[in-house]
Amino acid sequence: MVVHLWNLLDLVLAGLVVALGWSAVASSDLKRGVVLFIAFGLLLAIIWARLNAPDLALAEAAIGAGLSGALLLAALRDEPASVGDTGFTQGPVAWATAVFSLVVAVSFAWALLHAHAAGDPIRLADEVIAHLEQSGVSNPVTAVLLNYRAYDTLLELAVLLAAVLGIMAVGPARPTYKPAGPLFGALVTWLVPLLIVTGGYLLWVGAHAPGGAFQAGALLAAAAVLLRLGGYPGAGLPGSLVQRWLLVSGVGVFITVGLLVTVEGRAFLQYSHGWSGMLILLIEIAATLAIATTLALAYIGGRALSSQHDRPEQ
Amino acid sequence: MLATDLIYSFAGVALFALGLRAALLHRTLLGRVLSINICGAGIFLVFVALAYRGHDLAPDAVPHALVLTGIVVAVSATALALALGRRLHEAGDE
Numbered sequence: 228m229v230v231h232l233w234n235l236l237d238l239v240l241a242g243l244v245v246a247l248g249w250s251a252v253a254s255s256d257l258k259r260g261v262v263l264f265i266a267f268g269l270l271l272a273i274i275w276a277r278l279n280a281p282d283l284a285l286a287e288a289a290i291g292a293g294l295s296g297a298l299l300l301a302a303l304r305d306e307p308a309s310v311g312d313t314g315f316t317q318g319p320v321a322w323a324t325a326v327f328s329l330v331v332a333v334s335f336a337w338a339l340l341h342a343h344a345a346g347d348p349i350r351l352a353d354e355v356i357a358h359l360e361q362s363g364v365s366n367p368v369t370a371v372l373l374n375y376r377a378y379d380t381l382l383e384l385a386v387l388l389a390a391v392l393g394i395m396a397v398g399p400a401r402p403t404y405k406p407a408g409p410l411f412g413a414l415v416t417w418l419v420p421l422l423i424v425t426g427g428y429l430l431w432v433g434a435h436a437p438g439g440a441f442q443a444g445a446l447l448a449a450a451a452v453l454l455r456l457g458g459y460p461g462a463g464l465p466g467s468l469v470q471r472w473l474l475v476s477g478v479g480v481f482i483t484v485g486l487l488v489t490v491e492g493r494a495f496l497q498y499s500h501g502w503s504g505m506l507i508l509l510i511e512i513a514a515t516l517a518i519a520t521t522l523a524l525a526y527i528g529g530r531a532l533s534s535q536h537d538r539p540e541q
Numbered sequence: 542m543l544a545t546d547l548i549y550s551f552a553g554v555a556l557f558a559l560g561l562r563a564a565l566l567h568r569t570l571l572g573r574v575l576s577i578n579i580c581g582a583g584i585f586l587v588f589v590a591l592a593y594r595g596h597d598l599a600p601d602a603v604p605h606a607l608v609l610t611g612i613v614v615a616v617s618a619t620a621l622a623l624a625l626g627r628r629l630h631e632a633g634d635e
Binding site: 228229230231233234237238241242244245248249251252253255257260261264267268271274275278279280282283286287290291294295298299301302303305306314315316320321324325327328329331332335336339342343344346348350351352355356367368370371372376379380383386387390391393394397398401441518521522525526528529 | 542543544545546547548549550551552554555556557558559560561562563565566567568569571572574575576578579582583585586587589590591592593594595596599600601602603605606608609610612613614615616617618619620621623624625626627628630631
């Protein structure tokens with residue numbers, strides 16, 4: 228087994244992340260749990276950076292820690308009964324569950340140990356890199372997401388659409404916040420344009436460096452969350468008709484591009500030579516806007532009442 | 542075989558088991574959603590640890606793409622679960 232001096236740091240990071248994960252769910256005080264979960268997400272982002280996964284580090288910090296944390300905090304606000312001691316199930320059931328989890332952990336670890344001992348796995352990594360020039364982008368993760376496994380990403384955008392339709396169908400938006408005071412208002416005024424510009428940058432740079440549609444969409448959604456917390460009930464989103472078009476455009480543009488390339492006799496989503504880069508960028512733009520609108524609507528929590536919009540309902 | 546892989550994949554297994562236990566024992570929906578997110582993070586850790594190929598080689602991009610998809614799907618599922626929970630709470634159930 229190859230051991231490196233870095234592994235000392237790895238032991239510390241791994242121990243910390245397990246300790247944070249444990250403390251986030253061990254106590255029945257959920258407010259504490261949610262705050263520790265946000266810290267857990269940030270530490271996980273650092274671990275992704277350590278493991279040479281910068282795209283994942285960006286996505287985890289923005290989506291895993293940031294947006295998930297914001298959603299959980301908003302949910303805590305919805306149900307004040309969750310704050311404070313809600314209690315775990317106690318007694319023999321608790322012990323049986325602990326034993327069950329231990330058995331699951333041991334069998335999982337045993338399987339992993341065998342997998343490690345079995346030697347080098349069959350990987351697609353080298354094939355990914357070998358065909359990178361033809362894929363239209365030079366970031367291998369973007370190439371896998373939007374070219375080699377584009378169909379999976381299409382289905383993922385469909386899952387996002389389904390989730391936001393469910394959220395909007397289930398009920399009205401969460402209650403709004405009062406308008407921001409001078410300090411927070413100034414922060415919002417500075418941060419929102421910066422987030423929008425950085426989101427646009429990440430979208431563009433995702434073709435040849437860590438970044439891409441998901442990270443960019445998450446930053447735009449973060450701007451919407453900030454606006455909502457600053458007292459803007461519409462969270463900077465356009466009117467409801469435009470919102471619906473934006474939500475559908477992610478999946479819609481993807482399917483349209485996939486169908487249009489079949490005109491030359493190619494398979495669905497088999498991009499034409501030389502056009503891959505442009506088509507990927509087109510799909511990513513639509514996906515960014517769709518993801519941003521989806522996550523912003525998920526944070527708002529449902530259909531806004533017409534009095535809450537800046538523009539009247541169409 | 543890299544020790545890094547081993548350390549992080551075992552950490553992932555531990556997180557999965559801890560999240561599983563907490564998900565079964567929490568009494569509120571929010572607690573269970575939180576625990577399942579921790580489970581998911583553990584699985585992602587196993588994936589990315591297995592994708593790591595050392596300092597010199599570029600990492601395996603396919604598991605990275607899968608985990609990225611997973612992170613986004615996890616947050617949307619969390620959002621839907623919390624919206625449903627809020628509706629149930631308003632309707633007087635839990």
